[in-house]
Amino acid sequence: MTDRAEIIRTEAVTKRFGGLVAVDQVSYRLKQYDVAGIIGSNGAGKTTFFNLLTGYYQPDEGVIRFREEDITRMSPQQRVARGLMRTFQLTSTFDNLSVVDNLVLAFFRAHRKATLFQLLRNTRKRLWHDPKILHTLETFSLQGLRDRMVKNLSLGEKRRLEIAMAVLTEPTVLLLDEPLAGLAESEIQGVLDVLRMQVGRQTILIVEHKLSHVQKFLQRLTVMHEGRVIADGDPDECLHHPEVRRSYWQIEVTAGDQGAPA
Ligand SMILES: Nc1ncnc2c1ncn2[C@@H]1O[C@H](COP(=O)(O)OP(=O)(O)OP(=O)(O)O)[C@@H](O)[C@H]1O
Ligand SMILES: [Mg+2]
Structure with missing residues (x-):
């Protein structure tokens, strides 16, 4: 696995808001099929x-590359069009449509060019039986919810659908900002289970506030503090890094972490 392609590279990226340096000289690399997480306390810059x-913000300094191409000044749409990534924000659900129709729309928007109107009129029902849609319903445990209106889903079910929609568009990187936020303990496992199905097929980058939930899932961890990366690498080693222990102890650390600050 040493020769996996580099997908994202940032070089000393800095973002300021007035006098505040929210992201401070961050150099970061993501390789194909990485299952990586970025954690950090409130306001760390995640x-x-x-x-x-x-592409929602542009850096004040530094360079962002996607497969070596400089994308620093590209818009979010240009990045999505290159297949770089999908995020929740860019794959919002239609709450008055069923689960299966949301999947069909996500699939259609990513792969074909047709207006929403044409889609809803002509081809939607045919696509209900498309092998890709059926496979996605199964993989993300959504078969039982197939015809349910999205507005009637629980938050955990909706999160699974959102991730399914993002995966259907076959992004190079699945970028998730706090995918577990607001979920009950019982729903968190369901979401992690569907993410686990993507390991080895999909490059995944999760930004999370709560470490305990994703610690076992991640293969690589980056810890941010006050805009800077203070540790990067194997999750367990990161957590025992002196600077992480010094500056990051506000963050919840699980009981199993011997050596972590009390
Ligand atoms: N649009 C903005 N305008 C001004 N300041 C901002 C803006 N967005 C973020 N900040 C500031 O930048 C710093 C980093 O914020 P950011 O939201 O990136 O932190 P975070 O690590 O995501 O925190 P959290 O865990 O609370 O989500 C904070 O001090 C925040 O107040
Ligand atoms: Mg945040």
């Missing part, structure tokens, strides 16, 4: 960094 990757 969401800002995420927004720099998606």
Whole structure:
């Protein structure tokens, strides 16, 4: 696995809001099929960094590359069009349509050029039986919810659908900002289970506030603090890194972490 292609590389990326340096000289690399996480306490710069990757913000300094191409000044739409990534924000659900219709729309928007109107009129029902849609319903445990209106789903079910929709568009990187936020403990496992199905097929980058949920899932961890990366690598080693222990102890650390600050 040493020669996996590099997908994303940031070089000393900085983003300021007035006098505040929200992201400070962050150099980050993501390789194909990485299952990586970025954690950090409140205001560490995680969401800002995420927004720099998606193009929602542009950095004040530094370069962002996608497969070596400089995408620093590209819009979110240009990045999506290149297949770089999908995020929740870019794959919002239609709450008055059924689960299966949402999947069909996500699939259609990514792969064909037709207006929504044409789609709803002509081809929607045919696509209900498309092997890709059927496979997605199965993989994400959505068969039983197939005809349910999205507005009647629980938050955990809706999160599974959102991830399914993102995966259907076959992004190079599945970028998720706090995919577990707001979920009950019982729903978290369901979402992690569907993400686990993508390991080895999909490059995954998760930005999370709560470490305990994703610690076992991640193969690689990056810890941010006050805009800077203070540790990067094997999750367990990262957590025992002196600077992480010093500056990051506000973050919940699970009971199993011997050596973590009390
Ligand atoms: N649009 C903005 N305008 C001004 N300041 C901002 C803006 N967005 C973020 N900030 C500031 O930048 C810093 C980093 O914020 P960011 O949202 O990236 O943190 P975070 O790591 O995602 O935190 P959280 O865990 O709370 O989601 C914070 O001090 C925040 O107040
Ligand atoms: Mg955030």
